[in-house]
Amino acid sequence: MGLLNQLKNQFKTLSIVGMAKNAGKTTALNYLIEEAMDEGLRLGITSTGRDGELIDLVTGTDKPKIFIEIDTLVSIPVKLYEMADAGLEILRMTEYSTPLGRILICRAAESGYVQIAGPLNVRDHKKLCQEMMGLGADMILIDGAVDRKSVAAPGVSDGVIIATGAVISRSLKKVVEETLHVVSLYGLPGIDDSAVYKAILENQYKDQIMLIKKDHQFQFLDLKTGLNASKFIDELIDEDVAFVYIPGALTLSVVADIHPGKFKHLKFIVKDPTKIFIEANPWQQMAKKGFCVQVMEQITVAAITVNPYAPAGYSFEHEALLGAMRVAIKEIPIIDVKFGGDFDEACQHKSEK
């Protein structure tokens, strides 16, 4: 049974994000397109970058082409439209402009190869997905560019496929660790205090850092951004503060100068896991000191794809990478799309745990 068949009932918009460039996003996308063909599912496909070009702009290596069936909807900027091999019927000229021209929403009148690209910012992407749904797509796939993960935000897609692979590191252990870090961030718990959740929800529009005390009193910080402001934030946190809500990015410069002694009675809250920019190592070190982050909205990881090949020329044994990944991450189906993963087998390790 196919991966898509399992996912289509659960997700209307799926984003594919990569751990790095050349991790296998387009290969994963092609795998899903092929399955959609078999299932007779009408896909809408868009990309946060550009997809389907023959040669990688940076590394000069070959890239997978994208073949679409009749009736598939795609977003494509004017300049790439002229280069498409598939017969495309323009359904709508959108207002989103890109370096390659304005974005068109097209229907494939004939099957063939296309290059796909989408709007530059996440807000426009969200609107584009809604437009494609309105034009009759059963399911939307958003292909993320390079290592960009912001399209995984819950407001944009309802599920995410993480593409990972040998490109991250020559060390198998490191590939697994880095992937596990992202998966665990996406699985961070939601807020356990419903009153706090409600209070933040009501004041979210202010886009300001909020300190919430034990008695649910809250205080807005007069800061335009939390970046580089950890000293200032630290000064305002006394023992009565129980939650710190960060509306923007959670990076090391937001928390570095907050005294670790305060972590014990403190919980940090972010909108969703795409706001977190702390790498595996410092994250684990801080977690040991009691650093705790909760999210307003979680991200559902629908599947993980692995690619044992790196464009630099080295590769892992196909079974070794897949096996190590399945041992480390149990709750999520993991497939090697290059070897044509069997989905039942991918799910099996779930039930074995």
Place this chain on the structure above:
Amino acid sequence: MTDIAKIDLTKVKPYGDTMNDGMMQLSFTLPIPYSDEASEAAKVLARKMGLDEPAVVCSKDLGIGYTYFIMYGKCQHTVDFTTIKVNKIEVEIMDKYEVEKYIKENIQRDVVIVGACTGTDAHTVGIDAIMNMKGFHGHYGLERYKGIEAFNMGSQVPNEVLVAKAIEMNADAILVSQVVTQKDVHIPNMTQLVELLEAEGVRDKMVIVCGGPRISHELAQELGYDAGFGSDTYAEDVGTFIVTEMVKRKLV
């Protein structure tokens, strides 16, 4: 003119002294001592590169066992010029005074531009040429433009610091320069900036532009930037793009 009419644009070859002779000149150094064998090695290499009748017209001993060559050869390959497409920035470039006038008429306030050479890159030649008062090659930098408040943060600026500064200054545009890009380190560095701007909720409120010798407009699309400028770009190219994009996106 008759000669030009004869050119078959689908099969263009280099021009030496007659049409389609394919003649090329190249120069390079081989790490082998100056000798007849070295010249022969250079010819073998040129033949492998697809050059017919390779000839070493000059060779010089560089000392330390290295030899420098200038070679001629006839290129066997042709290029189909009719299929070549380059994606360029589609705005008519205005000069400094036109940009100033455009700001005065269409934006009616100062445009704030923050720029930096980010990540590990310490090479500010690019960002300095575009932003600093004196500019480059007789083209004044953005700092000198009336109606533009340009702030050049210098080299090795972490993305977080750049984003914080841009938010604090209510910047209309961010310029990122990446000159030295060993092991493609510029790619994750540049996407991280875009992701930080998304997370801070300001990506759609700013014009984000990148520049550097390995940057193109096509790469900008892939990375999520509004525009990408390669070599031979001056302040007016960047300035024109920023002010027209601001008006187009109603960021005035």
